[in-house]
Amino acid sequence: MADNTIPSLDLNNGVAIPQLGFGTYQIAPADTKAAVLAALEAGYRHIDTAQMYGNEREVGEAVRESGIARDEVFVTSKLNNNAHDPAAAVDAVARSTEALDLGPIDLYLVHWPLPEVGDYVDTWRALEDRYAAGALRSIGVSNFQRSHLERLLANTEVVPAVNQIEAHPYFQQTPLRTFNREHGIVTEAWAPIAQGAVLDDPVLAEIAAEVGRSVAQVTLRWHIQRGDVIFPKSSSPARAAENSAIFDFELSAAQSARIDALDADRRLGPDPDTFNWVPA
Numbered sequence: 001m002a003d004n005t006i007p008s009l010d011l012n013n014g015v016a017i018p019q020l021g022f023g024t025y026q027i028a029p030a031d032t033k034a035a036v037l038a039a040l041e042a043g044y045r046h047i048d049t050a051q052m053y054g055n056e057r058e059v060g061e062a063v064r065e066s067g068i069a070r071d072e073v074f075v076t077s078k079l080n081n082n083a084h085d086p087a088a089a090v091d092a093v094a095r096s097t098e099a100l101d102l103g104p105i106d107l108y109l110v111h112w113p114l115p116e117v118g119d120y121v122d123t124w125r126a127l128e129d130r131y132a133a134g135a136l137r138s139i140g141v142s143n144f145q146r147s148h149l150e151r152l153l154a155n156t157e158v159v160p161a162v163n164q165i166e167a168h169p170y171f172q173q174t175p176l177r178t179f180n181r182e183h184g185i186v187t188e189a190w191a192p193i194a195q196g197a198v199l200d201d202p203v204l205a206e207i208a209a210e211v212g213r214s215v216a217q218v219t220l221r222w223h224i225q226r227g228d229v230i231f232p233k234s235s236s237p238a239r240a241a242e243n244s245a246i247f248d249f250e251l252s253a254a255q256s257a258r259i260d261a262l263d264a265d266r267r268l269g270p271d272p273d274t275f276n277w278v279p280a
């Protein structure tokens with residue numbers, strides 16, 4: 001474990017995804033290109049963006065200008081909540097593709113199920129069509145609960161490659177992660193350090209002192225050892241580099257179990273069963 005190489009996982013269609021990526025939520029468009037270039041310089045090879053974040057164009061510019069071969073960088077984007085209608089979804093894929101300007105997008109997600117807005121099954125069929133046409137290398141979902149996935153799996157052909165859900169030590173999502181795994185769906189954990197809420201945790205601080213790492217690094221390492229994909233966000237190149245230096249140490253089973261015991265059913269973001277927000 002001397003080096004710090006980022007491992008990849010295989011999605012259910014055989015496409016490889018780096019287990020660590022760089023999150024770009026709340027990075028302003030004007031700051032995004034520099035932040036993504038710094039992340040790529042630090043060794044990240046996976047960027048998570050969304051139409052909702054308003055920074056796809058700048059993510060694409062950074063990847064294109066980085067000098068790194070296109071097939072060495074994995075880029076995810078997400079369909080915005082106002083594009084669930086199938087025709088709008090097809091148009092949204094075209095707009096994301098144009099904004100990123102990187103050729104086929106590596107992974108494209110339905111950002112939220114929006115259970116009371118249209119029907120996510122129809123939205124998914126539109127993404128299945130774009131996937132079959134080669135416009136998207138992989139397709140997945142985000143914030144889908146078990147009930148949403150069950151309906152999708154029963155009514156459509158392509159099994160989502162990932163389900164990107166809120167998960168961190170205070171909201172561990174154990175049953176949903178198990179369901180994902182049993183169906184060949186990779187779990188991606190958003191807000192892996194709980195948007196900073198775990199940083200003052202005394203148990204995590206104790207473990208950090210034991211392994212000589214920061215609380216953020218210990219928390220991110222715990223996710224990696226659970227087998228999930230993560231993409232912490234930082235606007236600071238120093239913290240982004242810190243967050244990527246997690247592949248040259250390990251947590252013991254006992255240390256991981258102490259983190260497992262922090263689960264507190266503490267959701268930070270919206271509840272996917274009731275979140276039906278659509279931007280104007």
Ligand SMILES: NC(=O)C1=CN([C@@H]2O[C@H](COP(=O)(O)OP(=O)(O)OC[C@H]3O[C@@H](n4cnc5c(N)ncnc54)[C@H](OP(=O)(O)O)[C@@H]3O)[C@@H](O)[C@H]2O)C=CC1
Nearest residue numbers: 023024025048190191192193194195196216232233234235
């Ligand atoms: N699918 C979905 O619905 C959602 C997806 N996401 C995705 O997940 C990504 C990650 O989630 P996010 O909500 O950003 O939350 P994170 O858990 O990644 O936390 C980000 C916050 O932690 C701070 N931070 C990061 N690294 C460190 C560090 N080493 N030490 C101290 N503070 C640190 C950042 O501040 P600073 O920038 O100042 O370092 C920022 O305030 C998003 O960027 C986005 O790509 C997020 C939310 C919802």
Ligand SMILES: O=C1CO[C@H](CO)[C@@H](O)[C@@H]1O
Nearest residue numbers: 025050052111268269270
């Ligand atoms: O990706 C996202 C960033 O955070 C927002 C607020 O929690 C979410 O709505 C959105 O899904």
